[in-house]
Amino acid sequence: MTSAIELKVKAKYIAQYKNKYPLISKDAILNPDVLKGEGSIVHLVDENNQFIAKGYYGKQNKGIGWVLTHSKGEKIDSSFLKVKIQTAINKRQAFYKDKETTAFRVFNGEGDGIGGLTIDYFAGFYLINWYSEGIFSFKDQIIRILDELGAYQGMYEKKRFDTKGQYMDDDDYVKGVQAEFPIIVKENGMNYAVDLNDGAMVGIxxxxxxxxxxxxxxxxxxxxxxxxxxxxxxxxxxxxxxxxxxxxxxxxxxxxxxxxxxxxxxxxxxxxxxxxxxxxxxxxxxxxxxxxxxxxxxxxxxxxxxxxxxxxxxxxxxxxxxxxxxxxxxxxxxxxxxxxxxxxxxxxxxxxxxxxxxxxxxxxxxxxxxxxxxxxxxxxxxxxxxxxxxxxxxxxxx
Missing domain, CATH: 3.40.50.150 (Vaccinia Virus protein VP39)
Structure with missing residues (x-):
């Protein structure tokens, strides 16, 4: 396993990261030129090389990565990711059981502990949004975790990190049952037609x-x-x-x-x-x-x-x-x-x-x-x- 890249945090930003601010911004880093290979694990350190936080390198419009933990000894591996995703799913159990609302967000990026990743549920189908090449590098692990946790028929994805800001994918199908579109989802008893394989937007x-x-x-x-x-x-x-x-x-x-x-x-x-x-x-x-x-x-x-x-x-x-x-x-x-x-x-x-x-x-x-x-x-x-x-x-x- 490759060693983590150490990013030195500018003095005026240190308190912010110690207070668990999750977004790693280029402006906050003294040595951004050391970054190579999106998806790399990074350590934020102060001017004395004292550990502050750990995260990953992934460029998106908001910044250059996300903090994942403030514990130096915690590994960013499949077990770490599974805990985050399982916790998020547990919090949404009322939504999974609601027959009047069958479309909702399962995982909301940094709000659920992994910035750059969202997962939505549409009447049995998962839609994963990857917001950087960095988070996309974890794709195989995250899909394996969703397989282990079950509760879906098919899976689609949106890669939202094209270099020119354009959505280019022709086929967003990942695995499982291929849906017949439109899928009709319910929301507070109202019906909405969605298509998970028709460009960047799904219809709602x-x-x-x-x-x-x-x-x-x-x-x-x-x-x-x-x-x-x-x-x-x-x-x-x-x-x-x-x-x-x-x-x-x-x-x-x-x-x-x-x-x-x-x-x-x-x-x-x-x-x-x-x-x-x-x-x-x-x-x-x-x-x-x-x-x-x-x-x-x-x-x-x-x-x-x-x-x-x-x-x-x-x-x-x-x-x-x-x-x-x-x-x-x-x-x-x-x-x-x-x-x-x-x-x-x-x-x-x-x-x-x-x-x-x-x-x-x-x-x-x-x-x-x-x-x-x-x-x-x-x-x-x-x-x-x-x-x-x-x-x-x-x-x-x-």
Missing amino acids: FLDQRDVRKAIRDKYAKGKNVLNTFSYTGAFSVAAALGASSKTTSVDLAKRSKSKTVEQFRVNGIDYEQQDIIVMDVFDYFKYAKRKNLKYDVVILDPPSFARSKKRTFSSAKDYPALIEDTISITEKNGVIIASTNNATFSMKKFKGFVERAFKEMNTAYKILEEFSLPPDFQVDRNFPQGNYLKVLVAKKLS
Whole structure:
């Protein structure tokens, strides 16, 4: 077995790592040039070569690796990995037994003790996401562990570490039963169609489960609902099942229409009674203002960053203006459900975006509810960026 690579931590970062911060960032290391071969075990040491923590080298957009243990004597081997995965599965037993929800996260990266790795469960099928070549080097051990622990029919994977940021794989099947797609999963009794072998996305974002339930149970009844950046229309389905008077789904991607039709169909909803529009959301706002269209509920869930032929959108910079556009087409006493998965700013800052937009529009509002990640998306309390999801439900009062 090759010896661990020693990484010297800069003095100002030592306390952070002693306090169990899990992400190894290049900025924190004095000698990153010694790193060779992703998947290598690394030791973080101080200027006196005193041990701080142990982890692995794996480059992803967040950093250059992850801390796995603060115990020098603990081996990073199959037994170590098995304990982490078994513990995570044990924590999700209520989900495995829930007949009304058959899609959930089994393992959530650093929140469950191994950064760079997530495992999702879709009605009997596992989907593994590998976020670096480093964690991918543990693939055989992790798959063997999942085999030992059982409880799945088939397994798929997503390798999310292509050098140009593009998703390239044509076939994500790993082993076991090959699924017939779409798989129909349940979420709080709602049906969603997913395809685990169709590019980077599968058709539903599991972290929004609680928000979809709230839309169905609290906010949709009798309401005219606009779902922007609608992807496959999952929020629209929740609104329709919550007895909305009508839903309008808007997304720039051409395939969003057929995917949204599919989601309505698997729930027995007449999609022809709903509006599904392929259009740039910002152009739709202009259209809605021209036509004096108003909505009782508007859902905003934009990507953190997006570029089209006409414009570039960055949630960190442009979200307040997006909310201003939304306020102008929301009925008085209407509700705006604003969401972001941008990990670079906090809920406090996000609330500031909402406040700034309403102030700019000279409109009173009230925050009714807020959401972050659901319980299967375990978060490491020493890594607040891991709790990336921020959702605010704001009522327009004037």
